[in-house]
Amino acid sequence: MSIETEAAPAEVGLSAARLARVDSWRDALVDSGRLAGATTLVMRRGRVAHLGCSGMADMARGVPMRADTIHRIYSMTKPLTSVAAMMLYEEGRFQLDDPVTRFLPEFSxxxxxxxxxxxSFETVPAVRNITVRDLLTHTAGLTYGMMHANMVDAMYRDQDVDFQTSDRTLAEVVATAATLPLLAQPGAEWNYSIATDVLGHLVAVLSGQDFGAFMAERILAPLGMADTGFHVPPERLSRLAANYRRGGDGRPALIDDPQDSSFARPRRIASGGGGLLSTVGDYVRFCRFLLNRGELEGTRLLGRKTVELMMSNHLRGDMAAMGQPRFSESTFEGIGFGLGFSVMLDPARAQIIGTPGECAWGGAASTAFWVDPVEELAVILLTQLMPSSTYPLRRELRVLCYQAIID
Incomplete structure (x- = not known):
């Protein structure tokens, strides 16, 4: 689904001259060779006031970046998976404090x-069961094998607990994860983890439906996210961007050719933690849904109070108070975590311009989004550069967008 601007910046309280700094910033990233290409979108008061594309989606083939370019959004999948779970919550299928063993006995x-x-390692018994809220907030004691920070991470790698590359089923990988020790006691620490993939499996168990099918039928189709899915069908493959890393010369180096990508064919696992591909036009529809508190164009998937609960901080303080100095798609100071995404608590402590209550997350290929209910603002950045920590793109874009607000 393509998209166009819907309002002049001044009509929604933005300065056109100041918002043009986003274009200059994005162009400079491409012109300097740091990014192959990028797309930015700013929506305020329900209308898109800025949409810009720079550079190439596929450098080798000379394919320009466009608004309908399909990107690997990786962990920007997590908020949608959390919505899937909360839809079942609204149906009375579980309570947030339910132990997951009620539905997934393998975690007993x-x-x-x-x-x-x-x-030779030692373990102690978990003092309590993992709850559904623990999965939604990354406080279950689970981890990621990609962290390379401790023994538990290594066990994940040894046992192929990887929802991106494994050729096993979602249920099989989750079952393996349940045989490994936890990194921390449930509820004790915030650790970025496979929790949302486990949550996707929980959705499948509770609904009796394949998780990928549930996502397609219950969320993506109703929201009109026609270009979003767990793989790219042949007729859309020409729109899939290449994925890059920073090469030795500082310029983008290819790591995933769109024509040969594993995302170009159906995948064994629909990863709720990081498997979706999408476009800026599709993802802004999801942002509208969040800002509308669960409704889009007459279709309501969640109640207003449920979305407000998701956008509330569920940690004891910020992530710095509960988190460990490990990788995250967010900084830790002044940032809390809701049910599926980060929540801004204190912009001064976070040392970045923003608004308390703003919700955000990003993906491994440097993609990002945030929604700010107070300012009625949504911002999306799509590019394809791994890892997301290569450049401080999100913090830079945040400043450029907020400084453009004049009303």
């Missing part, structure tokens, strides 16, 4: 890593 009798070496 969990133990927590307590030290030792790869060949």
């Amino acid at each position: 009798g969990m133990r927590v890593f307590a030290g030792g070496s790869r060949g």
Whole structure:
């Protein structure tokens, strides 16, 4: 689904001259060779006031970046998976404090890593069961094998607990994860993790439907997100961007050719933590849905109070108070976490311009979004550069967008 601007910046309280700084910033990233291409979108008061594209979606083939370019959004999948779970919550299928063992018995009798070496390590019993809220907030004690920070991460790699590359089923990978020790006691720490993939499996179990099918039928189709899915069909493959990393010369180096990509064919696992591809036109529809508190163009998937609950901080303080100095798609100071995305608590402590209550997340290929209910603002950045920590794109874009508000 393509998209066009719907309002002049001044009509929605933005300065056109100041908003033009976003274009200059994006063009400079491409002209300097840091990014192959990028797209930015700013929506305020329900109308798109800025949409810009720079550079190439596929450098080798000379395909320009366009508004209908399809991107790997990776962890920007997580908020949609969380919406899927909360739809079932509204149907009375579970309560947030329910132990997941009620539905996923494989997580019974969990133990927590307590030290030792790869060949000989110690564990202690978990003091309580993982709850559904723990999965939604990344406080379940789970981790990611990609962290490369401790013994538990290594066990994930050894046992192929990877929802992107494994050729096993979603249920099989979750079952393996449940045999491994937790990184921390449930509820004790915020650790970025496979929790949202486990949540996707929970959605499948509770609904009795394949998770990918549930997402397509219950969320993507009703929201009109026609170009969003877990793989790119052949007729749309020409619109899939290439994925890059920063090469030795500082310029983009290809890591995933769109024509040969694993995303170009159906995948064994529909990863709720990071499997979706999307366009800026599709994802802004999801942003509208959030800002409208669960409704889009007459279609309501969630009640207003449920979305407000999701956008509330569910941690004891900010992520710095509960988190560990490990990778995240967000900074830790002044930032809390709701049910599926980060929540701004204190812009001064976060040392970045923003608004308390603003919700955000990003993906591994440097994509990002945030929605600000107070300012009635949504911003999307789509590009394809891994890892997302290569450049401070999100913080830079945040300043450029907020400084353009004049009303």
